Amino acid sequence: MGSAGYTILSRGPIGVSARRSIRIALFLLIAAIVPGNSADEKRIAIFAAATTYSLPISDRNGVEYVGLLEAIEPLGTVTSRNGGDHWKFRYNDADAEFMVGSNRAKIRGHDIDLSGTFLLENNRGLVPVTSLSTLLPRILGVQVTFNPASRRLFIGNVATHFTAQLSRTAPPRLVMNFTSPVNPTIATEPGKLRMAFNREPLVAPGTPTLTFDDKAIPSATYLENNGIAEITVNGTVPLMASFSNDRRTITIAPTPQQAAGPAQPAAVPGALPAASSAANPVAVVPPVPRHFFAVIDASHGGDDRGAALSDKLAEKDVTLALARRLRQELEARGMSTMVLRDSDANLTLDQRAIFTNTAHPVIYVALHAASDGNGVRLYTALLPAGGENNGPFISWDTAQERVVPISRTAAQAVAAEFQKKQIQVRTLSAPLRPLNNLTGPAIAVEVAPPGSDVMDLNLPAYQQNVASTVATGIAAVRDKLGGQP
């Protein structure tokens, strides 16, 4: 398939970009539909806001190469020309120039080092795959995240997160919630249900192996390879998957005949033997230490711009930048995190609460930004009236009630850190959803400018200082929150 692709991609002279576009489209189409040894073929998956595509990888002298034009063409209009050993192309206002056999390129007038030499085969420019993370940000002008091990490249703020929670019903159900609609390829084999996400920018959960302490569905694993993310749910009974919530939720449960049949205690590798004594029907399982896992929520996003901090600065952009910095700071302190909104996505308040409650973090931190006042305001939930709990059912509106004291402890610890740095800080309750809908400790941080200029909210140094202080405060109460490093 690769060589066929080279033939199709043979380029004409300058000014035939339309013909070239058609050829590239044909190449991508053929690459997508021609059956072959696709399972063995090396590919790179590229995820952008507007499109997702995968490209074949070519090995040249032990180095993995990819066609640069094919990597950029789906994102916009590209023109190229070939003059002897020189190969030039233009994407929007970005000019790039490569020289055959050289490991240096010039993009927007700046020299860029490649991780291998540039190759030109049948007028098709090939660059080392590992150079894409250097080349694409310069050419496209947006942030690019590349995972070379799994060959998955994310352009801009695209990411689909997921949570998995076992519902201990009879039969048990594993409910997986995704931040965007998903359409995986599902395959089953004895003891496993595999979901391959070819087109979704799925990102890894806090830990690659999720354990559920259940005999029928003991665990699930997350794996990325050759551009594809795969979730494997391990079961001791045949499993089936069903979709709901506009394909944002996948529920995995034993197949009906298994669920209806007599309970057969299946052998679970590594499981404790079932208690045989009638006098002691419940096996005592030692408490599993809770892993320190924080959920960071960049408030607003998508159509909801939040406060218009200035003509050019929207609250949603500041909260996203703060969330990423806070993630870095928490992870630097040994705490794993999940950023609820790691792109410019729409998330309702209910969705934020559902994702957080199913993820069971030891703390949830919502980030807001304001143009009025100075310094930082820290909020815990102001619970609304009503909301009676009924047995095991907790009222949605006052789900936070039982953990308000712990949330306040966390807020005070963070406030103490701000005071140490002499940053103005106030701690208050606030009627701010989804704080009241969360079952675990939860705080909100509202960041105001350090001085009179609201644009200072965008200063990297200020954001880093705020993020670092919040992380230090949370780390200080790690024990009280119940998380283990």
Added chain:
Amino acid sequence: MIPRHLLIGVGVLLLAVLAMGFYAGRMRGRAAQVAPAVADTRPVAPPATGPTEQVTLFVADDAAAMLRPQAASIPLPSARQQRAEDLLRALLGIYLAKTSPHPLAAGAEVRAVYLVDPGLAVIDLNAAFANGHRSGVLEEELTVTSLIQTLTANIPGILRVKILVDGKDRETLAGHADLSDFYDAGAVSQLVAQMESAQ
């Protein structure tokens, strides 16, 4: 033969008709250029007549990020519901003044307050109030708590407060303060004290 004086009279009348038509046409053009009068969206002032009463308004202060109790003497009717509406309109009068410590959007108004037994007050704001409100956790919280605390401090028996906008449920005031739930009067009172003690 038509008499001469009659011809002159008809001619003068025709000239007058033409002149009046020309004048009316110009006046119409001018009227079209003049912008229509802007509706007076200021809240209705409390009734100027009737006995005045001493009340406490809880006025939001952006600079101090707290509510300041402010004594006021305003004429209030005897009907409970009408009193509640007039109280909040007096409060909005402060916010809409030029020297407001917590400015609200022009046209912000309390449409009505409904007191429903047992202990529920429903405040119905107009769309201009919410649509023009500044967005921010603290700004919105100050507005909401100011309305609720002013109401509960002066009208006994209110335990819960619900805020509507144009008679309908709304998720938040301006992106932050929750309007979907019922406010607990006691919890708001504690929050007001918390704001004060944090100074």
